[in-house]
Amino acid sequence: MNKRDVYITEVALRDGSHAINHSYTIDQVTEVAKALDEAHVPFIEVSHGDGLGGSSLQYGLSTTNEMELISAAVSVCKQADIAVLLLPGIGTVGDLKEAANIGARMARIATHVTEADVSKQHIKVAKELGMETVGFLMMAHMVPTEKLIEQAKLMESYGADTVYVVDSAGALLPHQVKERIRALREALNVNVGFHGHNNLSLAMANTLVAIEEGATRVDGSVRCLGAGAGNTQTEVLVSVLDRMNITTAIDLYKMMDVAEDIVAPILDQPQEITKGSLVLGYAGVYSSFLLHANRAAQKFNLDPRDILIELGKQKVVGGQEDMILDVASDIAQKRMTFST
Ligand SMILES: CC[C@H](O)CC(=O)C(=O)O
Numbered sequence: 001m002n003k004r005d006v007y008i009t010e011v012a013l014r015d016g017s018h019a020i021n022h023s024y025t026i027d028q029v030t031e032v033a034k035a036l037d038e039a040h041v042p043f044i045e046v047s048h049g050d051g052l053g054g055s056s057l058q059y060g061l062s063t064t065n066e067m068e069l070i071s072a073a074v075s076v077c078k079q080a081d082i083a084v085l086l087l088p089g090i091g092t093v094g095d096l097k098e099a100a101n102i103g104a105r106m107a108r109i110a111t112h113v114t115e116a117d118v119s120k121q122h123i124k125v126a127k128e129l130g131m132e133t134v135g136f137l138m139m140a141h142m143v144p145t146e147k148l149i150e151q152a153k154l155m156e157s158y159g160a161d162t163v164y165v166v167d168s169a170g171a172l173l174p175h176q177v178k179e180r181i182r183a184l185r186e187a188l189n190v191n192v193g194f195h196g197h198n199n200l201s202l203a204m205a206n207t208l209v210a211i212e213e214g215a216t217r218v219d220g221s222v223r224c225l226g227a228g229a230g231n232t233q234t235e236v237l238v239s240v241l242d243r244m245n246i247t248t249a250i251d252l253y254k255m256m257d258v259a260e261d262i263v264a265p266i267l268d269q270p271q272e273i274t275k276g277s278l279v280l281g282y283a284g285v286y287s288s289f290l291l292h293a294n295r296a297a298q299k300f301n302l303d304p305r306d307i308l309i310e311l312g313k314q315k316v317v318g319g320q321e322d323m324i325l326d327v328a329s330d331i332a333q334k335r336m337t338f339s340t
């Protein structure tokens with residue numbers, strides 16, 4: 001195996017779960033994970049879209065228990081490590097132990113960008129379980145760089161091997177990614193990573209800027225499969241990095257084949273930048289809110305863009321999914337009042 005300059009974590013089997021209503025089957029996960037492993041992807045994340053324990057009425061019920069999906073992926077991977085995402089408060093230490101027990105080797109502990117302190121226990125437990133551990137600072141566009149550094153340092157102090165800047169809303173512009181990654185590289189002694197969403201069509205550009213500034217861990221999603229307009233497209237990223245002489249050690253043809261032959265048929269429609277996903281990036285709203293907002297819009301006969309813009313104004317963050325219906329109901333109520 002060649003040395004890798006950049007390690008890609010493939011997130012289609014976790015972030016992509018948002019895009020298909022958490023409906024992955026064991027057969028799909030087995031086939032995708034096996035093909036990604038054969039393409040030499042180093043890390044493959046498998047969990048509910050909202051992380052371990054996310055299957056619920058609030059976040060969306062999984063069709064198949066995620067531990068069964070994780071086991072299926074572990075059983076077919078010869079070189080890749082299976083990663084799991086965990087948001088403290090949604091997933092528990094028990095979930096983490098169970099995932100480690102069935103073979104997950106990487107734990108990504110995700111918090112809102114101002115709440116790194118809630119990751120302490122989970123990062124510690126993940127390290128004790130012998131897992132490679134990542135701190136995942138979500139909605140990174142919402143705070144100035146100084147705050148981001150403060151929070152990243154907390155995760156480093158708890159034992160994280162890597163800290164990620166997570167552009168959950170796909171709202172960061174390239175110069176903002178540059179500033180954040182550069183500052184983290186200067187402030188931390190651990191690896192720095194970047195996770196992008198493509199709502200403003202900037203996921204690829206932002207990922208490249210992050211790498212230029214020294215990020216050595218980045219996320220990709222085959223066929224962009226992820227929340228909102230999806231993530232940085234892995235097979236394209238691998239091609240571009242190869243052209244730049246940056247080694248990922250991923251087999252390009254095999255990666256293209258997984259995308260075309262295995263993942264594309266899973267999608268009802270190709271992942272694209274719709275007006276809804278564009279507004280996520282424009283208004284700075286959590287990408288996983290898109291399907292919830294579309295449903296609320298249907299229920300109250302509203303334009304989902306109006307709901308998303310209001311959620312952006314109110315700075316609603318992950319975990320506040322119940323606010324989406326409240327906001328929609330308020331907008332509908334106000335319209336009724338004005339029209340009578
Ligand atoms: C709800 C978890 C979220 O989808 C994590 C993530 O990928 C992000 O914040 O972008």
Ligand SMILES: [Mn+2]
Binds near residue numbers: 015195227
């Ligand atoms: Mn994401």
